[in-house]
Amino acid sequence: MPPAKKPAARPYHHGDLRRAVLTAALDVIAVDGPAALSLRDLARRAGVSHAAPAHHFKDRTGLLTAIAAEGFGLLAATLADASDLKDAGVRYVRFAREHPAHFQVMFTPQLLRADDLELATARALAADALRTAVSAVRPDDLGIDARLAGVAAWSLAHGFATLLLGHNLDGPVGDKDPEEVFRTLAAMLFRTGGKPDGPRS
Template identity: 80%
Template sequence: MRRTLLTMSSSKASATEKGPGGRSYHHGDLRRAILTAALEAIAADGPSGLSLRDLARRAGVSHAAPAHHFKDRAGLLTAIAAEGFGLLATTLRAAADLEEAGVRYVRFAREHPAHFQVMFAPELLRTGDLELTAARALASDALREAVTAVPPEGRGTDARLAGVAAWSLAHGFATLLLSHNLDDPVGDQDPEEVFRKLAGMLFRHAE
């Protein structure tokens, strides 16, 4: 009986962790707190200068907590990228057609700029990570399905090349938009409406 009580007590303790201020986190909550702090730091300063020690301070957790959950900076950024590709896959699958998928791609980049920066920085990631690979495949499949749904007369006979063109347009537009290189050309116009016009120039919808 005593051994059972000790085991239960030990399991309960391992399910929670404390920050330096004594605040208790459930294991999953602490991981989420670290990810949230990392996303805020990346949105403000970019991913290249991210420090696990500074991140722990931002999140209000022990210095060892980020390394405990993600091992190192590459592990943390890989988790962020995997989460981002999963979110992107979900939003692309909700699109009614290819044009809407492109609009949703641009919207995702605007709403999740930190994820977007990290997702396409392979030099910062563990590119062979299984979770990342699976999430990236889901996003690629969602875009591919949107492309193949367009009749050949609207996209050409090479669906693979059409997919590259669609991705290049959406990704290039989103990247230029986030880096403020489209501030003058877009002006006060809604960026999503501008993108719709560009997509219409590239892909003709079959009647």
């Protein structure tokens, strides 16, 4: 009796290979950071030839640029329905926690191809979503220019998220919900429906 034939390996469809390489890359970045990426290693992880990832991304910079573009698209979607600037900050922190590998890559421009159209488009969408949240702030609400309020909110959210992902806040945050901790911090700077308290006498 002839030996049973092994089932043919399922070929990757065009989109499957790209997604498989991106997923493998995100796993590596989440554990070891972007510096650990190797297209040859990712091909091995995805179960494809070592040349296959280059077909989709050309090189390591192209792969990281694709990750950043995807990240900005996800961030734009996360911020889309923010009710106000404070809520946008909470959503920003949530995005960083849910997509730590994307977050590491998105704000490291030296790793990316600056003239990439997909990246520029996704980055613009995220910026528009943030501007929408900022536009709800009236200058007299905070006593400062609304655009500067946006910079302050972004700085607070980005700094908090970066420190959180680096485990620099394990002590002060402890087992508390990081989003609730951020809400408390944001409330110290951004009051709803009135100007900040003046100096106490």
